[in-house]
Amino acid sequence: MSAEARQYVDDHEDEQLEDLFDLLSQPSISATGEGVADCVELVQSLCEKYGFDDAMRVETPGQPAVIARAGADTGATGDGRPGADERAVPGEEAPTIFVYGHYDVQPADPDEWTTPPFEPTIREGPDGRERIYARGAGDNKGQWFSHLCAVRALRETTGLPINVTLLLEGEEESGSPNLDDVVREYADVLGADSEERSSSGSRTQSGDADLAFVADGPIDASGRPHVLMGARGMQYVQVDVTGPNRDLHSGNYGGPVPNPAWELVRIVASLKDETGRVAIDGFYDDVRPIEARDREALAAMPFDEDAIKADLDVQAFAEGPGDSYLEKLLYYPTCNICGFTSGYGGEGSKTVLPSTATLKMDMRLVADQDPKEIYDAFETHVHEHATGVCDVEVTEMGAMRPQRTSLDHPIREPVMDAVRAAWPTDPILKPTLGGSLPTAVFERELGLPCVTVPYANEDENNHSPDENLALSCFRSGIRTSIELFESL
Numbered sequence: 001m002s003a004e005a006r007q008y009v010d011d012h013e014d015e016q017l018e019d020l021f022d023l024l025s026q027p028s029i030s031a032t033g034e035g036v037a038d039c040v041e042l043v044q045s046l047c048e049k050y051g052f053d054d055a056m057r058v059e060t061p062g063q064p065a066v067i068a069r070a071g072a073d074t075g076a077t078g079d080g081r082p083g084a085d086e087r088a089v090p091g092e093e094a095p096t097i098f099v100y101g102h103y104d105v106q107p108a109d110p111d112e113w114t115t116p117p118f119e120p121t122i123r124e125g126p127d128g129r130e131r132i133y134a135r136g137a138g139d140n141k142g143q144w145f146s147h148l149c150a151v152r153a154l155r156e157t158t159g160l161p162i163n164v165t166l167l168l169e170g171e172e173e174s175g176s177p178n179l180d181d182v183v184r185e186y187a188d189v190l191g192a193d194s195e196e197r198s199s200s201g202s203r204t205q206s207g208d209a210d211l212a213f214v215a216d217g218p219i220d221a222s223g224r225p226h227v228l229m230g231a232r233g234m235q236y237v238q239v240d241v242t243g244p245n246r247d248l249h250s251g252n253y254g255g256p257v258p259n260p261a262w263e264l265v266r267i268v269a270s271l272k273d274e275t276g277r278v279a280i281d282g283f284y285d286d287v288r289p290i291e292a293r294d295r296e297a298l299a300a301m302p303f304d305e306d307a308i309k310a311d312l313d314v315q316a317f318a319e320g321p322g323d324s325y326l327e328k329l330l331y332y333p334t335c336n337i338c339g340f341t342s343g344y345g346g347e348g349s350k351t352v353l354p355s356t357a358t359l360k361m362d363m364r365l366v367a368d369q370d371p372k373e374i375y376d377a378f379e380t381h382v383h384e385h386a387t388g389v390c391d392v393e394v395t396e397m398g399a400m401r402p403q404r405t406s407l408d409h410p411i412r413e414p415v416m417d418a419v420r421a422a423w424p425t426d427p428i429l430k431p432t433l434g435g436s437l438p439t440a441v442f443e444r445e446l447g448l449p450c451v452t453v454p455y456a457n458e459d460e461n462n463h464s465p466d467e468n469l470a471l472s473c474f475r476s477g478i479r480t481s482i483e484l485f486e487s488l
Helices: 003-011 013-025 036-049 141-155 179-185 260-269 292-300 305-312 325-331 371-385 412-422 440-446 471-487
Strands: 054-058 065-070 096-102 121-124 130-133 163-169 211-214 226-228 233-242 336-342 356-365 391-400 428-430 450-452 468-470
Touching: 003 013, 003 141, 003 471, 013 036, 013 130, 013 141, 013 471, 036 054, 036 065, 036 141, 096 141, 096 440, 130 471, 141 163, 141 471, 163 179, 179 440, 211 440, 226 412, 226 450, 233 260, 233 371, 260 336, 260 356, 260 371, 292 325, 292 428, 356 371, 371 391, 412 471, 468 471
Parallel strands: 096 163, 096 211, 211 450, 226 428
Antiparallel strands: 054 065, 065 163, 121 130, 130 468, 233 356, 233 391, 336 356
């Protein structure tokens, strides 16, 4: 990282925090639409203020997205600041990085917060670090705002050495229902690899991109940063079982009348065998094998089994495929019960035979599983194991494809080098995030390798009261973006 860019960031921190506070003060709740329109305008103005050449509002059937672009400065090699007339036309020679983030946030109940969620404050956290407390601080406004700070610092000093294209969606917290369509429709603007696209379009306005980059999520619990080469996908389902037309007296009707809760319990029990493997036909057919390079990465990951057991107050980990906790988490899919509802769950007793039973499940998927195929297999399994005494309905509630870039991809080292230079500890290379991000669309529609590097602290409390971003992590995030732009 050039000394000039570093000094610029340090000298302008007060202004950066003031602008970030303006952004965090603006509600942008995709679930309700509260504050979204005003936030989009603010996002556009901040992109332009921080050195992007344009910031375009993209309408969708839901909340709008923003696409901002900054073309590389000619002669930006770190030897000196280029003049304003030396800006390159995007796509000429310089590499292009495509960066994704989201401006929408989760709802927040002010009564559960120490300070109001949309009144950002800086105060000391439990570990003594200064933190920004506000909804969206870590998830995800504070993280993508770091990219803006990096673009501005480079443009005002040694010059921006690459093209930067930024996509900010407004529905990530609602499942990204329109992201695929936006990426598909604006693929040329976002820098799709022309050799990967089915169309025969020539070099795009922004140039073929070289990397899709995401800053989202927390760093490792050890305090070390992550370099994540993928994200697990997800298939969310609901199963509704209906028996009698109303709740019944369990004494007057119990025995001859079918109980939908028992019917659902039977179905749920059939989903796994005695070893913990998911028993749905074909469930593991497309799971990518663990290669030697992956096992090297697994061996290098920090893991304290006793600490996790103590933290969670569990005596042992669950059975199932995978020889270790990290193998199970990163290389194998899951079949998780999120909720099971039936009958009476209140205080005391109520002797009823319930009328209905409902199951909610998520299946976290790994490369190269197809959510649609998994859903079809799940639905078939459920109906094959239903007895027919109750009505059973399966509903798809949402899906997200898994994505994984090979650990041997050449893009790994520039990213690892950038993170090493920006953080006080070495990064941990991981094949995938345990959770899910909508990154598969960038690989599928843009033909790009995709890497995720979280910029938020390990205890950011995303989606929870007192969400926060440590100032040290915010600074490291800005430095990471600068280092990455320079190393590419």
